[in-house]
Amino acid sequence: MCFEHVAKVVSARYQKEGPPSVSRRNFLKTGAALAAASATGVQLTRPRIARAQEMMGEVVDLSHVFLTASPTYLPDATPARETVVTVENDGFYIQSWNFGEHTGTHVDAPGHFIAGADTIDVYPASMLVSPAAVIDISTRAAEEADAAVTVDDIMAWEAENGELPVGALVCMYSGWDQRWPDIEAFRNADADGVMHFPGFSGEAAEFLVTEREIHGIAVDTLSLDIGSSTTFDTHVTILGAGKYGVEGVANLQAIMGMSAQVIVGVPRWEGGSGGPCRLLALI
Amino acid sequence: MCFEHVAKVVSARYQKEGPPSVSRRNFLKTGAALAAASATGVQLTRPRIARAQEMMGEVVDLSHVFLTASPTYLPDATPARETVVTVENDGFYIQSWNFGEHTGTHVDAPGHFIAGADTIDVYPASMLVSPAAVIDISTRAAEEADAAVTVDDIMAWEAENGELPVGALVCMYSGWDQRWPDIEAFRNADADGVMHFPGFSGEAAEFLVTEREIHGIAVDTLSLDIGSSTTFDTHVTILGAGKYGVEGVANLQAIMGMSAQVIVGVPRWEGGSGGPCRLLALI
Numbered sequence: 001m002c003f004e005h006v007a008k009v010v011s012a013r014y015q016k017e018g019p020p021s022v023s024r025r026n027f028l029k030t031g032a033a034l035a036a037a038s039a040t041g042v043q044l045t046r047p048r049i050a051r052a053q054e055m056m057g058e059v060v061d062l063s064h065v066f067l068t069a070s071p072t073y074l075p076d077a078t079p080a081r082e083t084v085v086t087v088e089n090d091g092f093y094i095q096s097w098n099f100g101e102h103t104g105t106h107v108d109a110p111g112h113f114i115a116g117a118d119t120i121d122v123y124p125a126s127m128l129v130s131p132a133a134v135i136d137i138s139t140r141a142a143e144e145a146d147a148a149v150t151v152d153d154i155m156a157w158e159a160e161n162g163e164l165p166v167g168a169l170v171c172m173y174s175g176w177d178q179r180w181p182d183i184e185a186f187r188n189a190d191a192d193g194v195m196h197f198p199g200f201s202g203e204a205a206e207f208l209v210t211e212r213e214i215h216g217i218a219v220d221t222l223s224l225d226i227g228s229s230t231t232f233d234t235h236v237t238i239l240g241a242g243k244y245g246v247e248g249v250a251n252l253q254a255i256m257g258m259s260a261q262v263i264v265g266v267p268r269w270e271g272g273s274g275g276p277c278r279l280l281a282l283i
Numbered sequence: 284m285c286f287e288h289v290a291k292v293v294s295a296r297y298q299k300e301g302p303p304s305v306s307r308r309n310f311l312k313t314g315a316a317l318a319a320a321s322a323t324g325v326q327l328t329r330p331r332i333a334r335a336q337e338m339m340g341e342v343v344d345l346s347h348v349f350l351t352a353s354p355t356y357l358p359d360a361t362p363a364r365e366t367v368v369t370v371e372n373d374g375f376y377i378q379s380w381n382f383g384e385h386t387g388t389h390v391d392a393p394g395h396f397i398a399g400a401d402t403i404d405v406y407p408a409s410m411l412v413s414p415a416a417v418i419d420i421s422t423r424a425a426e427e428a429d430a431a432v433t434v435d436d437i438m439a440w441e442a443e444n445g446e447l448p449v450g451a452l453v454c455m456y457s458g459w460d461q462r463w464p465d466i467e468a469f470r471n472a473d474a475d476g477v478m479h480f481p482g483f484s485g486e487a488a489e490f491l492v493t494e495r496e497i498h499g500i501a502v503d504t505l506s507l508d509i510g511s512s513t514t515f516d517t518h519v520t521i522l523g524a525g526k527y528g529v530e531g532v533a534n535l536q537a538i539m540g541m542s543a544q545v546i547v548g549v550p551r552w553e554g555g556s557g558g559p560c561r562l563l564a565l566i
């Protein structure tokens with residue numbers, strides 16, 4: 001490609017001004033301004049626009065880096081990236097990517113298992129913002145890789161926290177994210193090639209879509225079903241009910257037991273069976 | 284690839300039970316449950332988890348579908364997708380993708396123009412959640428394709444709404460999103476190949492990074508600078524200050540003048556100069 005013009009413009013600018021430095025000054029200034037406003041009760045902006053500012057709490061990242069070395073369900077399905085242009089040679093920097101949709105922290109849309117069901121480009125955006133409910137099975141999973149979230153685990157969570165909130169994203173925390181990105185440890189395949197990692201049981205999935213009003217489920221492993229599943233009950237039940245899954249989630253222990261609103265930032269991949277996403281929690 | 288096993292399992296299930304149908308029942312049930320709770324004052328869940336539920340307002344999608352026919356800054360840089368497996372043949376459906384990072388509704392990270400600056404995988408997640416400020420230049424842009432957001436436009440917005448909120452995503456609404464995905468109309472190149480579409484002026488960018496505390500800027504066109512720019516002042520100023528840009532934004536008129544919190548759902552593309560994202564607003 002031909003970027004001589006951009007390279008020339010940017011290089012001329014650098015010779016004149018020196019390269020621009022990335023400043024963290026504004027981060028500090030922001031904090032100081034907020035502290036001052038808080039201390040003095042000064043109103044920084046008029047109420048209508050200011051409300052969105054006041055709503056902002058802490059942001060917790062529940063996403064892994066989308067690595068070319070990402071562990072994948074299929075061992076040969078790792079993504080690839082190429083440098084297309086660079087700041088040094090072309091004035092700006094761009095990569096290109098090549099990958100399958102079920103890579104990294106990613107979404108399973110209903111169309112992933114159900115012919116004719118919603119793909120991610122047409123899936124309702126309102127389903128992508130949800131109160132989180134994190135079910136901790138990490139102690140059991142440390143002993144038994146085939147551990148599954150059961151209906152009893154959901155009941156135990158509800159005894160502690162109240163009924164699952166309407167529109168919840170029900171998340172399994174198994175501790176598996178700490179194995180990322182070690183592909184052998186993450187897939188945990190036995191001598192026969194059968195993988196062993198935690199997931200939701202089919203019965204738990206059935207309970208969630210019939211007895212509760214969820215938006216979807218999320219796991220910190222490679223599949224909504226346990227790794228050794230041969231029947232994919234959880235995929236079929238969740239996606240068949242028009243719900244969605246998020247796989248390869250990170251850092252769920254950071255929001256455990258908290259009131260968190262989770263946003264599934266999945267690009268609207270055309271005809272997408274799902275695809276890479278940014279999962280963020282607001283606490 | 285070999286998916287005979289999955290195909291066999293899913294096909295056996297379908298023969299037994301028939302294909303699962305995607306049910307909208309739960310959507311209706313959710314609405315009814317919320318209405319009933321609201322009418323009777325019943326508390327559905329305990330306060331700690333319920334708070335995230337109460338925080339949820341309406342979700343507005345500010346993203347275009349990531350089309351293979353997406354208009355791009357470079358005319359030959361359109362993305363490609365392939366079907367890898369299908370529900371009919373393999374039991375489940377997956378596509379693969381091949382594209383440059385600056386396609387569709389997407390982010391420009393500081394590293395896009397500034398060598399050594401943050402790429403999107405290491406960029407602070409806290410910067411991705413912001414109060415929105417939408418500056419409307421659509422009337423001027425309809426007359427003049429080279430229209431730019433100026434410091435006067437920002438002053439006029441502030442006279443109406445108060446000072447820009449700390450940590451704002453400052454968005455240009457030019458009405459250009461209504462040309463999407465007509466690549467000729469969207470690029471709007473003249474006989475010499477020079478594109479003509481709106482953007483932020485370099486002075487406005489300078490004002491925003493020195494006089495206000497913003498997170499970033501967003502445009503409904505192909506570039507933070509106006510299409511005919513040969514100096515890329517806005518890119519260099521915004522990205523050089525460690526802020527980010529979002530290009531190819533849709534539907535900004537839906538949140539104009541409202542208190543909206545905008546989430547930039549950009550996957551953590553490894554070493555990414557930016558990349559495709561989901562832009563959602565909570566109002």
